[in-house]
Amino acid sequence: MNHIATLILSSSALALAAAAPAHAQDAAPLPADANDIIVTGQRASLEAARNVKRNSDLVVDSIVAEDIGKLPDTSVASALQRIAGVQVQNGFNNEIQNPIIRGIGDILTTLDGREIFTGVGRGFSFQDLPAEAIGGIDVYKSNSANLIEGGVAGVIDMKLQKPFNFSKGLTVAANGRVYHGDVSDKTSYTGGVLVSNRWDAGDGEMGLLVDVSYGRNNFSRPVSFNCDPRSANHGPPGATDMVLPTCVGGTTDTGHNTRPQVNAAFQWEITPELQVYVDGLYTGYRSKFATNFIFADLFAGNSITNAVAGSDCFSAHVNGAGFNGSSTDPVENLCLGQSATFNGVDELTSTQAKKQRTDQYVLGGGVKWDTDTAHLVFDASYIQSKNSNRTIIVDVAKHNGTVNVIVDDNGHGTTVMEGDPLSNPDGFVFANTLFQDLNKSNSRQYAFKLDSTFDIDSDVLREFQAGVRYSDRKGSFRAVAGGPPFPGPDRGTLVSSVGLPSDFMVRSPDSIPYINNGSHWYTPNADYLLNNTDELRALYGAPAGDPAWDPTRNYDASEKTWAAYVQGKYQIDLGDTALIDGLVGVRVVSTRRTLDGTSRVIGGAPDGGDLFVPVSRDTSDVYALPNASIRFRATPQLQFRANYAKTMARPTFGDLNPGLSLAAPGGNPNVTLAGSGGNPDLKAQLSDNFDVTAEYYFGRSSYVSIAGYYRKLKDRVASSTSIQTIDGYRYEITQPRNVGSSKLKGVEVAGQMFFDFLPEGFDGLGAMGTFTLADSKVTTPGDLLEGERLLGVSKYNYTAGALYEKYGVTARVVYTWRSGYNETLFGAGTLAGPDTTSQFNKVKSNGRLDFSIGYDVTPNITVTVDGVNVTGGKYYSYFDNPAFPHDIRIDDKFYGASIRVKY
Known part of the structure; x- marks a missing residue:
């Protein structure tokens, strides 16, 4: 699909939306919380999400599951x-993974309002x-004092289903989906069962919900690469004045991953004013896979022929190494090579x-008390997250190969090893070390918070909000990376000569x-590496x-946080329908x-060995985070917003690790080591955030909005070098700052x-679209990125979709596109063009088309077919x-089918 045409289609849909007539019923207030709505269809879910956006005090976008166990995409990140503004x-x-909001990845994630x-x-x-x-996701792009601090970019709140979301009586729902990967050529599946019940209990009612799901995802992702561009004047002879990989x-x-999950919730409305609740979640992530390398060490060969x-x-x-040098290095006149043959090359494979x-445990509970004028919520929670990663690497090689390379073959490199020697299991030798990369982490947090809101009968001040929160988090991390070299001459021992089983080398x-x-x-057997x-x-x-943990990578952290906030909500009525309202507040956070x-x-x-010295540090900080917002509702359909908030993101425990690795001091204290x-002295990253919006709501489910934003960030963490005196000796210390x-x-x-307004049958059609322009710039003086865009941020991205819902048919087709971006910085060494202080790995623009078509076989049974990245x-x-x-990198296509049953 041509992305320009798609953008025009999306813009046309929005223009139609803006021109469409509004309906009188829009003057009625709409629900503020989509999770209080029983959502049963695609349009209902979009309408509920619209209402959250419309009635929120903040800039919020939402996604609501169109039915039990049915987000409009296959994963949270995909949705x-x-x-x-989300990339x-x-x-x-x-x-799909690693969402960033408006160019920043420092996001606070909450589950039912609890930090996770x-x-x-x-x-x-x-x-x-x-x-x-x-059941739903809220993305907060602006902030207020009552939100938990910790996200410079914003807050993503995921919401689990609760029994009071459903009508009284028993609700049972089950869903299952199978999907097949075009690249992996394997079928994966997910499935779940939800049981919920509500019943009268004295003067109130009770509800209990249990939800269980399990999924297995099989995957394969092929990648082909050229390594760093290099002047062939400094490599094997035969390609004078060319740049080659x-x-x-x-x-x-x-490989595959699996996700077991179970959550349960109990709600008890003792009286109309008093409710208690308890809920818990366990979710796991298991992954077993192999990264299989095939590799040719071109510049270690003995000659180059057929160079073009x-x-x-x-x-x-x-x-002297053939890379981009300094102003004192010689100037070479070079041309990028198109193709070449490298001779006498070592060809390697690696597994x-x-x-x-990962195991996540969440347990929480609390009390809600509501009267005509006072609303209080006390919530207590416990979360534990345990994570472990194990990687075992073995490299093997064959000598004296001939490799034909096309540097640019329609946007990628093409490699042909003459005679295809690596497809034969005989003749491999061991290369490099047995590398073991092992780590584990364990983190837990207790948190308690009290939020209160008091309604005030005043011409201007309508609510007074206040709250406190305490959290106690502890974390530990252990890691080691490295391993012994193979005994004997380098790349000189045949794999077949050391008594390994015949299936050690596998296709x-x-x-x-x-x-x-x-x-x-052929490559070493991944199962043997893990099991033997x-x-x-x-x-x-x-x-x-296993080798002992590396003491310099290990750390333990304990963090206690106290937070308190006050916030007022004001409203000024301007006639029968127009009004001005907003929030003014401040959150004060103290951390030790x-x-x-x-x-x-x-x-x-x-x-003469290394000396290890335990180090312990205590630190503390206090931050005040003010916020203010104003909304002008000109008519029941048209409103404007302006928001300001200061936000923060704490440094990671890894960056705060107080351990140092130092060279041994010599006899001369004037020598810099x-x-x-x-x-451990890192401060929190801070941001001043400004947002303005214009929003127009019309019809039962339609809207168009435009928003502008500005973020000014400081105290971002980056690696830096400074001179420090330790025990009388001068050290040049490189550490995060x-x-x-x-x-x-x-x-x-x-x-x-x-x-x-379309004729019968066509009136089930709909359209949706988003467009984002993100202009970012690094302003750190002297940084290699100074003046450049933030890494990983596309300047443009959009989504355009068409919808249909009628006669039991629910259909959706969505195209998502993002423009090119700078992914990583290679530094000045990469030689792909004239002298420059930095060279980027630049990613080209890319788009994905997804679709789904569902049909209600009966009021209780729906079948769906879908495609991802088709x-x-x-x-x-x-x-x-x-x-x-x-x-x-070849992104897989997936085609699937699902069934949902609900009674």
Whole structure:
């Protein structure tokens, strides 16, 4: 689909929306909380989400499940990409992940208003909670004093189903979905059952809900890559004055993940004024997969032949290694190479066998008390998040190969190893070390909060809000990375000569279309690496058992936070329908931490070994976070907003690790030594946020809105070097510091419209669309990114969709597109163009088309077919210059079918 045409279609739909007549019934107030609505259809869900946006005191966009266990997308992160201002990425397992709001990833995630996180991180891995458990999602883009602090970008609140969401009596619902991946060529599934009941109990009523789900996702994601551009004047002879890739290769991530989940909730309305509730959640994430590498070390060969230069030529300072150098290095006149043959090359394969596990436990409860003038909620919660990752890596190689390379073959590299030697299991030798990357984390938090609202009979002040919150969080992290080299000469021992089982070398589970014409290769057996690690360690001359944790990477953290807020809601009536209202408040947050780590003095022990010294630090900080907002409702359909809020995001525990790794001091205190580590003195990142909106609501379910935003961030965490004196010696310490600053501004347009005025049959049609312009700039003086856009942020992205709901048919087709962006910074060494201070891995624009078509077989049974990424959108990146591609990553297409039953 042409993205320009799609954007025109979306803009046309919004223009129609703005021109459509409003209906008189819109003057009536609409519900403020979509979760108080029993949502049973696609249009009803969009209408409920619209009402949240319309009646909120803040800038909020929402998603409401159109039925039990049915978000409008296959995952939470996938659903979020439909919201204006939210950008996402496709992960290694072909699932949408890593949402950012308006260019920033520092997001506070809550579950039913309670902070939730993964491991020792500040953020939440959305893949850890299956979409089947979610009843709705609110994305807060502006802030107020009553929201938990911790998200510079905003707050994402996920909501589980509760028994009082349903009518009295017994409700039973079940859903199941199977889907097939075009690339993985495997079928995956998800399924769940929800049982809820409400019944009278004395003067009140009770409700109990249990929801269980389980899913298995099989995946394969092929990637083909060129390595860093390099001057061939500094490599094997035969390609004078050309720039060619240092290496070429590819990977496939192949395996599966599973998600078990169960949540339960109990609600008891003792009287109309008093309710108590208890709820809990367990959700798990299990992943077992292998990253299978195929690789050619081109510049380690002995000659280059058949080299062909392209027309993209430039001059640059080049250092002795063949990379972009300094102004004192010689200038070379170079052209980007188009193709070449590399001879005498080592060709390698590698298996990275991986197991990942996350367990999340949430338990909470509280009391709600409502009278005509007072509304109080006390909530207590406990969360524990345990995470572990295990990676075992073995590399093997073959010598003296010949590799034909096309640098740019329609946006990607193409590699052919003559004779396809890696497709034969014989002749491999061991290369490099047995690498073990192991880590585990455990974090828990107790939290207690009291929120109160008092209605005030005043001409201006209508509500007074106040609240307090206390949280106590502890986290621990343990890690080690590395391993022993293979004994004997480097790359000199045959795999077949050391007594390993015959199936140690196995055919790769998947292939890569752009490498060796899509043939499979042989690589170490991932199951053997994971299940027989001790045998491998013995082979490499290491003792049995996992290596000891690295003390300098280990840390323990304890963090206690007290927060209190006051906030007033005002309203000024301007005639029968017009009014001005808003919020003014402030939240004050005090945090105390104890951080324990270990410093290492390299070679500082009496026997010449490393000296390890425990380190403990106590820190504290206090922040005041004011906010103010105003809404002008000109008519029941038209309103305008303006918001200001100061927000904060705390440093990660990993950055706060007080441990340092220091060079051993010598006899001369005037010599500057080297060191690196964390920084317990980091401050929170702060942002001043400004938002303005214009919103027009019409019909039963339609609206159009436009929003502008501006963010000014300071104290962002970035790596920096400083001179410090420790025990009388001068050290040049590299550690994270509050040196970053940036600015963001942008415009968001969103709308949806249902064409009720069309003739019978066509009046079930609807359209929706969003468009975002995000203009960001790094303003940190001296930073390599100064003046550049924030990494990972597209300047433009949009969503355009068509909807239909009538005669039991529910259909939706949605196209999502984002423009190109700078993903990572390579630094000055990459040689893809003239002298420059920085070179980026740039990602090309990309779009995805999804659809679903459902039919109500009976009032209680719905069947649906759907497709994800049916246009086969792919990830393409390049080294600052499109003529020198970096990666192509093949995003899978999925086609599925589901059934939902509800009684």
